[in-house]
Amino acid sequence: MSKTNPAHPLSALTQPIRLSKPFTLTSLAICSSLVLAGCGNDSDNIFAVDEPEKISEATLIDAPVVTKTFTAAELKAAVATAGLSAAVDADPICGITVQYINHTTKGLKGEATNATGAVILPNNEGNNNKDCQGERPIMLYAHGTTPVQNYNLAALNDPENAAYETALLIAANFAGQGDIVIAPNYPGYDKSELDYAPYVTLQQGQQMLDGLHAGKLAIEKLATNKAAPTKVKASDKLFITGYSQGGYVAMAAAKALDDKGQPATAVSPASGPYALTAFADSIMSGNVIFGGTVFLPMLTRSYDNEYNNLIKGVYADKYAETAPNLFPTNDNLVGLFFAGKIPTTQLFQSSPTGYDILEALPAPTPKNAFGFSDKTYLFNTDFRAKYVQDMQSNPDGIYPAFTAPNGAVPVKSNLAVRKAFIDNDLRAYQPKSPMLLCGGNQDPSVTYDVNADAQARIWKSTAKQPFALIDMDLSNQEARSENDKSTYVTTLPPAVDKNVRAAAMAIQEKFTSNLTTLLTNTYQVAYAEAIEKGKSVAEAQAAGQTASYTEQLSSYHGMVAPYCLSAATVFFDQYR
Template sequence: MIVSKSTTAINNKSSSSTHQSVSIMTGKPVMLRCLLSVAIASSLLLVGCGDDNDFDAVIGSDSATSVKSISSFNTAQINTQFGLDGTATPDAKCDIKIEKVSYPTVGAAGERTNATAALMLPSGDSADCQGDRPILLYAHGTTTDKGYDFSQVANPQNPAAGEATLIAANFAAQGYIVVAPNYAGYDESDLDYHPYLVAEQQATDMADALDSARTIIARQQRANDPDYTNLDDSGKLFISGYSQGGHVAMATARMFEQNDEPVTAIAPLSGPYALAAFGDAIFSGNVNIGASRFAPLLASGLQNAYGNVYNSTADIFTANYANTQLPSLLSFGELVAANKLPDNALFEKDPENNPTLDLLPAPTVPFASIGFADDNYLIKTDFRTAYVADALQNPDSLIAMTGALPAANPQNNLRKALKANDLRGYVPKMPTLLCGGNQDPTVFYDLNTSSMAAIIQGSVAQNPALTVNVTVLDVDATTANDRPDNSNVQLIGQASMNQWNINSVVASVQSNFVQNLQRVVAAGAEQGIPASVAVLGNYHGGLVSTACTQATREFFNQEFKPA
């Protein structure tokens, strides 16, 4: 029997990651003054375009990889000192050993570079902790912090601690071998930018990390390392990730499928899959929460990928911010305080004498106003105008409500690049869980998760012989009365045959979500923070992330039959 931890107040430590941060080692809730900073967005603003690059993996020999020990935790420490109350994390079955793998990979232009990944190993007397073990390949959420290191489980000094600790407890401590790349450009990587949402590069990075981890496991077993000798790769591979990592997980699954590499099941969570439509929505005025955070990260990474995003960063960014480089050794709050990034303002408010922008309808998201300012906004108005002009001339069919796919022939370079990295049209053949929350202010649920579900459902309707097994879960049932035509659960293809108690799992996930939502509102009220602000600041990075992690653990825990 799995015993879940009691759901006390959800912890929200300010971080520049899109994933929840938790209070490590004390278990006490943390509610910082600026709740909005918890839910940093996967901004989809500055993606370049150009020729496809050759992303050949550069793993060549055992000597190309290295490993070092970071930490270890026994079950008692995991259960009492990880501060995961409110996350429905089950009691640990296994002790865990945390290693860091250094491996070669490629950058956005195919150039050789290096990166690091966390390798989490279960151990213990239980049959769940030794012998043939499944591997979880996990992709983390967006962060502006150069020092983000997924091997720093339970280390509150590292910005990755919250997400890494949650994944360690929910998977490594349950018997999974976990491989979690930090991505090129972070931690000890020599790359001076990050190829943010470059689908092919990020999938290659994930594959290189997995190959290197398997190389390390085999090498350490040959050396009779006691941390490895009782473990074997069972051949079962699960792929998941949250926010940016949701997009990365789906892109990785697509690449593995194209290469005929077996994947047991995947769970992309709250990812920006419909990049082209999402970009059009943002530029039309529906600015998501946190959209100003990562535009420089995107611009530098994707300029390296495609070469024609800009001639100079001053082509895109206003003067105050044109020289900001990400990832940064400064936290997001420090970047704002130093006037290196605006807190929220993406665009100029009410620009005069602009007939193109005057054609746009009023924004439909209720929080869009915080994405605009008279001064100290990020994106230059002439850059936005050029983008919008093309979006009006060559509309995305999802935005125009005439279909579900990207524009057939966009002319703007940014829109071309968004389309090139848009995952609409991919229909996964392996069992899949798509999870999110319908009120997500950071990665819009209907635009991304629902559009993917509709395309997959349409593919099955056109070709019933397709091997499709997709479960779609909306963890937020609080808006059911306002969305009578939208089900919280969709079972597509063979999903109804999955061997898990889906009704019980969904009820538990949605109940925990509501309880944590109420606690966030109450904690905000104690500090005089309006409920709407408290929810906006915690919805994506805290509430949905923990709910979807619970759902993913239960989804992966079933026995999948070969297709």
């Protein structure tokens, strides 16, 4: 299923602030040759083969509900109506059946709860297409950050749902090409009774396996559903992908499967905060991120529920009552900003005094000024000073400088929040499946160099499984190459690498071209408007630069997502 990748001007794959062999053939051969020794005797376990560990104890709470069916033509039309055709690699060849599932799982304190999700199956519409029936691979999809509580990836019957475009894209790109898609909504979302949402924690790996197991149960039930029968069942191929938060969760799910001795076929995490401690240290040092006033409260709320009483003193007084429990929510995000419940982009106090350790940090620059304010800032300055002090006392192996060969995570911390980051840091994970990392080096929301690039450096020195890293952004390639930064890193086998590398080059060029066009057009419009208002050339140039940078801040992270999805598709094709 080789595909070419058209330009992707859209990004619905992230929500920015805009997946038993008890008796093998080998053991059968041994048994045949030693039959007189009693291999088949129930009382003789010399040649017994252990059952693989069950990946989950999850059960379906309700019968799966079919929310929507599409023919291939209807799916193509729905994608076009949503304006997403450029983000779909090839026209669907299969129709799809969308199932909504509700299943058991556990929260971060081990409490029993439920979670919902989507199971999207290909159907052959009577066209006898072998790629739309029989045993099909499973694509386990981990969604990106969303502050919207009613997010539901099974809601392909509801274009108004916040998950609709993402669901449509993964349905068209995977189920429409013959894969079974299982896409959990995560506990805390949709109809889950959990009153918080686990966020960037290793436990999300097991929660994904609960969704995977429940999805398989639903597939079995759908086969007997007279209203929407299917000729599809799951093969032994399992692929995992996700973007942003979903990139981290995809890797956590792969780790959870590895820990149970059942690794996935191949995995492609994209733009995730894998080296969580280094990422947090970078932010607290002043390398602010766009969207941080949403992401970080979600993170601390999750950890506060997992570790208990973790956030006292973390937030500035103005937001200490509202920020910790605000997300996810169905309230309008812009409305929350205007109501003063959360600052728009400002994380830190601009010019703190009385804190030598903070005063020694680099001052805010015009490019990161959006993350600072003297009046409306999210984090308590005293907390930030304590955090930076802990960084210096217990340094990280990636930030501020990479320490070869493995950029080790700190061995300890005196700060509860930072201890939680250390506990959930994925950089030391040694995968048992082939991996494709992906991202963009100028990502303003999930810093590339301390996450994807650092993970690749670690794996290149330590990993036994093959992997590759694709940096989608070629626009600053020359400058980065001077610092030994490569747009493509690989240890893949030559036959696999040849195809992935060729696809990567084409996808990188398209992303870079579209990024350049977007930013150039934005600059030109702002420049022209300024001139029309009587501004000088210098003032118009400044207006254009500001507009272009603002556009990059708001669009870049989401814009990378569909390109990484295209790369993942090519990568997975090598292992089908």
